[in-house]
Amino acid sequence: MQTRCGYIAIIGRPNAGKSTLFNRLVGQKVSSVSYKPQTTRHRILGVRTDQDAQFVYVDTPGIHLGGKKLLNRVLNKNALNALHDVHLIYMLIDRGGWTREEEHILRQLREVECPVILVINKIDKLAKREELFELLTLSSEKYDYAEIVPVSALKRDNIQSLVEVSKQYLPESAFYYSDEYLTDRSSNFICAELIREAAFVYLDKELPYATHVEIEKYDVSTDPINIAAVIWVEKESQKSILIGKQGDMLKKIGTRARKAMQRQLDIKAHLEIWVKLNKDWQDNPQVVGKYEQ
Known part of the structure; x- marks a missing residue:
């Protein structure tokens, strides 16, 4: 049987629903999701393997304008770098339409040669069908898209149609990864993301944007697995808020994260979290460099 396989970059502004779409396509939660914008900070690989095709999706940080810190510049660079060396691009917008960020992304897309599918997300939020028609018309005038596919990643509406229409744009190839392969990210990475989420x-x-999470210990020799993490903040006042009165806030964050780890990684876990100060870490090349990995 002839098979197809290729890389697909998912790009868009913050809070357009990229990570929700990414998780739906992969079939399991890999990338952190929040109703707040710019939750994703890393490029994350997720693999979907069907009988005749393997899709290697690349989730990216949201393209944003106006950020002045080193972290902002690195996140934008990571996202734009993902446009190269892929076979297909999903440009994601939501039902709110076009903003300065989308126009900026369009300018970058004119520099790439691979096909681009425009994915219009959150169609379940549209009050009238006419609104979708207007958005489809406006969008088709802006760029020569290979396809335009409306979806609701949250409701799973039209996700399978997006998968099917994408196959033709992937090259004929043997699969790059085994059928069981899901993501290039380690358990440590996933645990850190779940704490930040x-x-x-x-x-x-x-305050959440001023946090940076590191896993200092992931000891599989114990039962339950012993996980130790540090949440770094920039100000002493942020540290106090994060810990909360008598540690209540930190306990809530830890409990939610631990349950998510156990559910997602299918493990039993004991989680300890400390909060530490690292002033101006968002402009520290040593720290921010970890987001380029």
């Missing part, structure tokens, strides 16, 4: 759930305003 829990922080996004419980913390308000800008």
Whole structure:
């Protein structure tokens, strides 16, 4: 049987639903999801293997304008680098339409040679079908897309149609990965992302963006697995908020993260979290460099 296989980059502005779509396509949660924008900081590989095709999806940080810190510049660079050496690109917009970020992404797409599928997400939020028609018309005038596919990643609407229409744009090839392969990211990475995701759930305003999580220990020789993590913040005041009164906030974050680890990684886990100070880590090349890996 002839098979197809290729890399597909998913790109868009923050909070367009890239990571939700990525997880739906892969069939399992790999990338962190939050209702707050710019949750994703790394390029993450996820693999979907069907009988006749293997799709290697690349989730990317949201393209954003105006960020002045080194971290902002690195995240944008990571996302734009993903446009090269892939066979297909999904440009994701949501039902809200076009912003400065989307126009910026379009300018970058004119420099690539591979086909681009425009994915219009969150169609379940549209009040009238006419709104979708207007968005389809406007979008088709902006770029020569290979396809335009409306979806709701949250509701799983039209996801299979997107998978099927994408096959023709992948080269004929043997599969790159085994059938069981899911992601290039380690258990340590997934645990760190789940802790950061829990922080996004419980913390308000800008504080989650000022956090950076590192796993210091992942000891599989114990039962349950012993995991030790550090949440780095930039200010002493942030540290106090993150810990909470008598440690209540940190306990809530830890409990949610531990349950997510056990569910997602199918493990029993004991999780300890410390909060430490690292001033201006978002402009520290040694720390930010870890997001280029």
